[in-house]
Amino acid sequence: MLASRATFLSSFHTSIALRTGRNRILIRPARLTFRPNLSSRHSISGDSKVRHSRKLISRRTMSNSANQSSVVGSIFPEQGQDVELLNFVNDGYGGVIVEMKVPMDPTAFASSLRASISSWRKKGIRGVWIKMPINLANLIQPAVEQGFWYHHAEQNYLMLAYWIPDTKHTLPLNASHRIGVGAFVINDNREVLVVQERVGKLRGIGMWKFVTGVLDPGEYIHDGAIREVKEETGVETEFLEVLAFRQSHMTFFDKSDIFFICMLRPLSFDIKIQESEIEAARWMPIEEFASQPFVEKHQLLKYMVDISMAKIGRGYTGLTPVRISSAFTDRLSHIYVNIGDLNQNNQDGS
Numbered sequence: 532m533l534a535s536r537a538t539f540l541s542s543f544h545t546s547i548a549l550r551t552g553r554n555r556i557l558i559r560p561a562r563l564t565f566r567p568n569l570s571s572r573h574s575i576s577g578d579s580k581v582r583h584s585r586k587l588i589s590r591r592t593m594s595n596s597a598n599q600s601s602v603v604g605s606i607f608p609e610q611g612q613d614v615e616l617l618n619f620v621n622d623g624y625g626g627v628i629v630e631m632k633v634p635m636d637p638t639a640f641a642s643s644l645r646a647s648i649s650s651w652r653k654k655g656i657r658g659v660w661i662k663m664p665i666n667l668a669n670l671i672q673p674a675v676e677q678g679f680w681y682h683h684a685e686q687n688y689l690m691l692a693y694w695i696p697d698t699k700h701t702l703p704l705n706a707s708h709r710i711g712v713g714a715f716v717i718n719d720n721r722e723v724l725v726v727q728e729r730v731g732k733l734r735g736i737g738m739w740k741f742v743t744g745v746l747d748p749g750e751y752i753h754d755g756a757i758r759e760v761k762e763e764t765g766v767e768t769e770f771l772e773v774l775a776f777r778q779s780h781m782t783f784f785d786k787s788d789i790f791f792i793c794m795l796r797p798l799s800f801d802i803k804i805q806e807s808e809i810e811a812a813r814w815m816p817i818e819e820f821a822s823q824p825f826v827e828k829h830q831l832l833k834y835m836v837d838i839s840m841a842k843i844g845r846g847y848t849g850l851t852p853v854r855i856s857s858a859f860t861d862r863l864s865h866i867y868v869n870i871g872d873l874n875q876n877n878q879d880g881s
Contacts, residue, residue: 614646626658626702627651631667641673648677652695658702659693709783711790712756714742715839716768718797722814723839726763729810738825739815741835743790751865753852756793764812765803768795772849773867774838777831792835794842794849817843848872 619627635643651659661679663671665687679691683705694700716724725739733740744759746752753770760768771794782788802812817839826832841847850867857864 614642616650617643617647619647622658622660624658625656626660627656628660628662630662631664631670634667635670637669637673640670641677644674644677648693648695657694657696658700659695661691661693663689663691665689708787708789710746710752710755711788712744712746712752712759713790713792713835714756714760714768714795715774715792715835716742716760716766716795716797717817717839717843718800718814720814721817721843723817723820724760724764724766724797724802724812725815725820726804726812727810729806729808734810736825738823739813739820740832751852752791752793752867753865756791756795760795763805763809765799765801765805767798769798770795770852772842772851774842774847774849775834790831792838794839 617629619629622628629647648659659679660682661674663674668689671689671691674691674693677693679693682690682692682702684690692700692702694702714724718724724742726742727737727739728734742760742763744755744763746755747758750758752773757768757770760766774792774794776789776791778787778789780787800814802814804810804812817836820826821836821840826836838847842849848869848871851870852865852867853870854863855866
């Protein structure tokens with residue numbers, strides 16, 4: 532019974548909150564409202580939520596350290612009415628992250644957002660991030676009307692950003708580069724694995740080229756090169772080195788591009804093409820590949836051939852992936868180094 536936890540009120544002239552275990556009753560003039568205790572709703576806490584939150588935005592805006600904390604929404608007075616604040620997590624850089632999950636009325640969301648910004652301003656919060664899933668797209672307009680802008684979008688969400696202080700914002704920009712790979716695969720007969728494209732700018736001109744492609748999200752350079760060769764030709768390979776890379780700007784949707792030229796060793800030789808993208812594939816003598824008119828005219832392809840020939844005959848040294856750990860996260864990463872010279876230097880210094 533409620534009587535065991537709260538005192539009966541004979542007057543409703545004052546709004547009073549009564550707590551009963553995990554629930555709360557708000558008593559207002561002329562109405563009685565029952566709702567769950569906010570401390571049990573949509574709380575974002577624990578290591579699993581922190582690990583999940585790392586995926587939201589770049590490392591600069593989301594700290595992987597232990598100073599992240601979860602804060603449950605509370606009641607904030609606005610224009611004489613109590614408004615529920617939005618749940619958020621601290622991002623470790625003086626900002627907050629709101630991950631919307633539950634549908635809300637747009638008007639109620641606008642009120643909660645406005646009240647939340649007022650509360651954050653008083654606490655000295657600077658940046659605000661809202662991860663808006665695609666099924667809550669009706670809440671985007673109220674956020675934009677309060678000054679939020681689009682930061683980036685993925686397949687199933689839009690990230691909105693806002694800067695509270697009256698200063699120029701210091702939030703990091705959206706990811707600026709696309710990462711591509713070109714696979715130089717050569718066998719013991721000095722034959723390189725080449726393809727003709729079924730789609731794209733090189734379709735139908737009879738040009739043979741190295742396997743190329745774009746990395747998937749969360750994919751390492753060496754893994755992406757191996758995958759692209761397997762997908763387009765069916766050939767299994769072993770990654771050896773990054774031979775060089777090219778940077779360019781204003782490419783795909785005005786983004787910049789970094790293209791890594793990689794050397795791989797074939798582990799199989801039978802070819803089975805990816806018919807949706809590849810017209811033909813074959814093993815070609817490297818001299819024949821280099822003599823193609825288009826290769827001679829295209830500086831990138833000419834450099835790729837020159838570097839590849841230098842690697843074969845004159846000891847050109849590329850960069851090899853080495854797995855490393857970090858003091859800031861338990862996830863491993865890779866550094867690409869000239870492993871031969873590094874090992875030699877370590878031996879000379881020992």
